[in-house]
Amino acid sequence: xxxxxxxxxxxxxxxxxxxxxxxxxxxxxxxxxxxxxxxxxxxxxxxxxxxxxxxxxxxxxxxxxxxxxxxxxxxxxxxxxxxxxxxxxxxxxxxxxxxxxxxxxxxxxxxxxxxxxxxxxxxxxxxxxxxxxxxxxxxxxxxxxxxxxxxxxxxxxxxxxxxxxxxxxxxxxxxxxxxxxxxxxxxxxxxxxxxxxxxxxxxxxxxxxxxxxxxxxxxxxxxxxxxxxxxxxxxxxxxxxxxxxxxxxxxxxxxxxxxxxxxxxxxxxxxxxxxxxxxxxxxxxxxxxxxxxxxxxxxxxxxxxxxxxxxxxxxxxxxxxxxxxxxxxxxxxxxxxxxxxxxxxxxxxxxxxxxxxxxxxxxxxxxxxxxxxxxxxxxxxxxxxxxxxxxxxxxxxxxxxxxxxxxxxxxxxxxxxxxxxxx
Amino acid sequence: xxxxxxxxxxxxxxxxxxxxxxxxxxxxxxxxxxxxxxxxxxxxxxxxxxxxxxxxxxxxxxxxxxxxxxxxxxxxxxxxxxxxxxxxxxxxxxxxxxxxxxxxxxxxxxxxxxxxxxxxxxxxxxxxxxxxxxxxxxxxxxxxxxxxxxxxxxxxxxxxxxxxxxxxxxxxxxxxxxxxxxxxxxxxxxxxxxxxxxxxxxxxxxxxxxxxxxxxxxxxxxxxxxxxxxxxxxxxxxxxxxxxxxxxxxxxxxxxxxxxxxxxxxxxxxxxxxxxxxxxxxxxxxxxxxxxxxxxxxxxxxxxxxxxxxxxxxxxxxxxxxxxxxxxxxxxxxxxxxxxxxxxxxxxxxxxxxxxxxxxxxxxxxxxxxxxxxxxxxxxxxxxxxxxxxxxxxxxxxxxxxxxxxxxxxxxxxxxxxxxx
Numbered sequence: 063x064x065x066x067x068x069x070x071x072x073x074x075x076x077x078x079x080x081x082x083x084x085x086x087x088x089x090x091x092x093x094x095x096x097x098x099x100x101x102x103x104x105x106x107x108x109x110x111x112x113x114x115x116x117x118x119x120x121x122x123x124x125x126x127x128x129x130x131x132x133x134x135x136x137x138x139x140x141x142x143x144x145x146x147x148x149x150x151x152x153x154x155x156x157x158x159x160x161x162x163x164x165x166x167x168x169x170x171x172x173x174x175x176x177x178x179x180x181x182x183x184x185x186x187x188x189x190x191x192x193x194x195x196x197x198x199x200x201x202x203x204x205x206x207x208x209x210x211x212x213x214x215x216x217x218x219x220x221x222x223x224x225x226x227x228x229x230x231x232x233x234x235x236x237x238x239x240x241x242x243x244x245x246x247x248x249x250x251x252x253x254x255x256x257x258x259x260x261x262x263x264x265x266x267x268x269x270x271x272x273x274x275x276x277x278x279x280x281x282x283x284x285x286x287x288x289x290x291x292x293x294x295x296x297x298x299x300x301x302x303x304x305x306x307x308x309x310x311x312x313x314x315x316x317x318x319x320x321x322x323x324x325x326x327x328x329x330x331x332x333x334x335x336x337x338x339x340x341x342x343x344x345x346x347x348x349x350x351x352x353x354x355x356x357x358x359x360x361x362x363x364x365x366x367x368x369x370x371x372x373x374x375x376x377x378x379x380x381x382x383x384x385x386x387x388x389x390x391x392x393x394x395x396x397x398x399x400x401x402x403x404x405x406x407x408x409x410x411x412x413x414x415x416x417x418x419x420x421x422x423x424x425x426x427x428x429x430x431x432x433x434x435x436x437x438x439x440x441x442x443x444x445x446x447x448x449x450x451x452x453x454x455x456x457x458x459x460x461x462x463x464x465x466x467x468x469x470x471x472x473x474x475x476x477x478x479x480x481x482x483x484x485x
Numbered sequence: 486x487x488x489x490x491x492x493x494x495x496x497x498x499x500x501x502x503x504x505x506x507x508x509x510x511x512x513x514x515x516x517x518x519x520x521x522x523x524x525x526x527x528x529x530x531x532x533x534x535x536x537x538x539x540x541x542x543x544x545x546x547x548x549x550x551x552x553x554x555x556x557x558x559x560x561x562x563x564x565x566x567x568x569x570x571x572x573x574x575x576x577x578x579x580x581x582x583x584x585x586x587x588x589x590x591x592x593x594x595x596x597x598x599x600x601x602x603x604x605x606x607x608x609x610x611x612x613x614x615x616x617x618x619x620x621x622x623x624x625x626x627x628x629x630x631x632x633x634x635x636x637x638x639x640x641x642x643x644x645x646x647x648x649x650x651x652x653x654x655x656x657x658x659x660x661x662x663x664x665x666x667x668x669x670x671x672x673x674x675x676x677x678x679x680x681x682x683x684x685x686x687x688x689x690x691x692x693x694x695x696x697x698x699x700x701x702x703x704x705x706x707x708x709x710x711x712x713x714x715x716x717x718x719x720x721x722x723x724x725x726x727x728x729x730x731x732x733x734x735x736x737x738x739x740x741x742x743x744x745x746x747x748x749x750x751x752x753x754x755x756x757x758x759x760x761x762x763x764x765x766x767x768x769x770x771x772x773x774x775x776x777x778x779x780x781x782x783x784x785x786x787x788x789x790x791x792x793x794x795x796x797x798x799x800x801x802x803x804x805x806x807x808x809x810x811x812x813x814x815x816x817x818x819x820x821x822x823x824x825x826x827x828x829x830x831x832x833x834x835x836x837x838x839x840x841x842x843x844x845x846x847x848x849x850x851x852x853x854x855x856x857x858x859x860x861x862x863x864x865x866x867x868x869x870x871x872x873x874x875x876x877x878x879x880x881x882x883x884x885x886x887x888x889x890x891x892x893x894x895x896x897x898x899x900x901x902x903x904x905x906x
Contacts, residue, residue: 133761138635183593189584191585200572200581222757273671324593328598330599339655339658344646352725358727456730456731481753482750483753
């Protein structure tokens with residue numbers, strides 16, 4: 063018989079844990095002097111890199127696994143595909159552009175500022191064409207917003223699938239945008255020709271080969287939509303729509319049209335491929351929901367998580383995660399360590415901006431016992447993030463998009479975390 | 486915008502004033518002056534309200550509203566020297582941008598609306614469409630619009646929308662024919678977008694209609710008959726009803742303690758094993774497929790014994806996969822209703838029972854030893870045994886090389902576990 067058949071499997075496991083805990087305790091009361099302290103190290107003796115070594119800096123090589131990753135089996139080709147932000151390895155709320163997820167329908171294109179044109183037409187007083195430099199002459203604003211793909215967590219409808227917060231929740235990023243309110247541009251073209259604005263739309267379209275187009279109701283267009291050209295202080299990256307993208311706060315990422323080239327005022331929704339064939343939600347009875355634009359309140363624990371196991375053994379542990387809502391601010395996040403039996407209210411890193419990521423922390427003392435970690439976001443409307451069962455009860459299991467369920471990570475005695483679904 | 490408080494005061498209207506005020510105040514001293522002005526304004530409103538006895542109630546409510554508004558403003562003025570403001574809205578325009586020319590509009594404004602507006606003149610029949618389609622579309626979408634690899638299926642799928650995996654095609658799902666014309670015209674063929682002529686697009690759409698049994702092979706689609714087409718699923722969409730179905734129910738104070746009596750793990754990503762490698766020091770794909778504790782409301786920790794008795798439920802998809810994998814076991818084993826011992830023992834209720842304990846079956850020595858020691862079948866031990874029967878239980882009579890695929894092992898265990906004693 064091999065070890066699996068010995069009745070003392072559990073004592074074997076706890077023995078390992080005890081050894082690990084012992085080594086941690088040993089480090090806390092070192093018997094031998096640490097050579098990293100007592101011996102002269104190269105970096106403390108030799109000169110380092112000069113100032114121009116990297117004119118545009120990248121993260122130090124020790125962080126080279128903090129990168130976007132793709133799930134190849136999800137899509138037919140990387141040209142029309144998506145990858146995932148390494149949210150498990152980030153902290154705070156701002157997503158660096160270089161690791162913010164990408165979603166392309168016909169690949170990322172190179173479009174220079176000089177070649178950029180933005181047309182506004184349709185039911186406007188005079189159709190206009192703007193150059194990039196025109197946009198820079200209009201009053202602009204700064205706002206931090208999250209951008210979440212409607213399909214984020216979509217693979218999890220059928221049960222726990224992908225093992226990592228990056229893969230279950232990484233179709234999201236959060237940046238500080240600089241841009242011109244869309245209403246300013248619409249006023250330049252004039253909306254008198256549109257008459258009553260209550261039933262009017264704007265159709266927004268990209269300059270890439272997919273010319274991804276979506277219809278946005280005029281009320282939203284005149285509210286908080288931005289025509290953005292900077293993110294986190296610098297130019298947008300090619301993969302995020304350089305030089306100009308649309309920012310549609312709180313609404314599904316597909317509407318944040320990249321390489322924005324045209325805004326058309328219409329009297330009906332265009333019914334484009336991306337708002338009929340895709341980004342609609344089929345419920346159990348076969349009836350589909352359209353115009354499901356808002357991303358509801360959602361949260362996820364980013365550490366511990368499958369890619370971020372607990373490696374320090376029992377003792378002080380920071381449980382950390384992200385929460386967000388397309389309806390406004392996050393007002394509260396609760397964390398459960400026992401799969402939803404008991405909940406503790408977490409500490410918010412700082413009061414989150416509206417429709418932006420909020421960081422939360424639960425500073426705890428881990429006993430070393432297994433945990434079923436969950437987080438639950440509550441937004442300013444009082445909406446409480448639902449369980450997967452609550453969602454299934456209303457929608458069935460045919461849906462693809464808008465899965466904002468409570469996520470569970472199972473953390474075992476060794477600190478290894480796994481994506482699970484619980485009763 | 487003027488910085489004069491005299492211009493700001495008459496504009497008491499919520500946020501406009503808040504922003505205007507914030508914009509106007511550039512120092513504490515300046516704020517104090519404004520506070521005085523606002524306070525005198527409060528007094529004015531109060532006096533005014535007191536005098537108007539005829540509309541006393543209405544006036545009082547208005548005073549309260551204004552007072553609260555002014556209090557907010559005072560707080561803003563005293564606690565922050567806040568100069569943030571949204572981009573200004575002016576009466577005039579900035580006179581930026583130039584007028585778009587007709588030929589520029591014609592080049593870019595090509596989207597087609599559900600009622601057919603935007604369609605250019607043109608026509609194309611099914612047979613022409615088949616030729617164009619085979620030449621330009623079939624490499625991804627298949628000769629019969631059935632889809633190649635992960636590329637979209639364009640035909641069929643009728644009456645599947647209420648199924649577990651709805652097949653959403655142009656025929657079964659798309660509510661407007663205009664969507665197909667518009668998308669093909671603007672975005673297809675993949676890698677050669679914008680190269681189709683209107684006639685070619687009409688022909689391809691006609692062929693897709695034929696592939697979806699919407700028309701016969703002599704059909705011709707044109708700008709003239711386009712809007713006569715009726716789509717199968719045109720009534721299959723309703724506007725977002727989450728506000729009624731979900732928000733109304735889920736905007737309640739949530740439970741904090743004793744919210745459930747027990748919690749069990751029902752599905753595990755480690756079983757499915759579809760996660761790509763990566764994540765640095767991650768051990769995510771090595772997560773043990775072992776003990777699943779049950780969390781209970783009474784105890785503060787966990788009940789590990791429940792895991793060893795195999796109490797956790799499993800994914801039906803996994804069970805279905807296990808049924809397939811069990812074909813290689815069926816020669817010797819039965820499981821399920823009415824299962825009996827054959828060449829090997831019946832497997833009902835296997836996880837959690839003592840090894841070698843099925844009545845009436847003659848076990849090998851190694852199994853009899855395990856039985857005498859009272860060792861139980863667990864998911865772990867069963868996984869090890871399935872992977873290498875003769876390695877783990879030397880002397881077993883089971884003449885089987887073992888299962889090499891870990892996913893198959895997990896599926897087999899789930900399948901066997903789904904049958905009680």
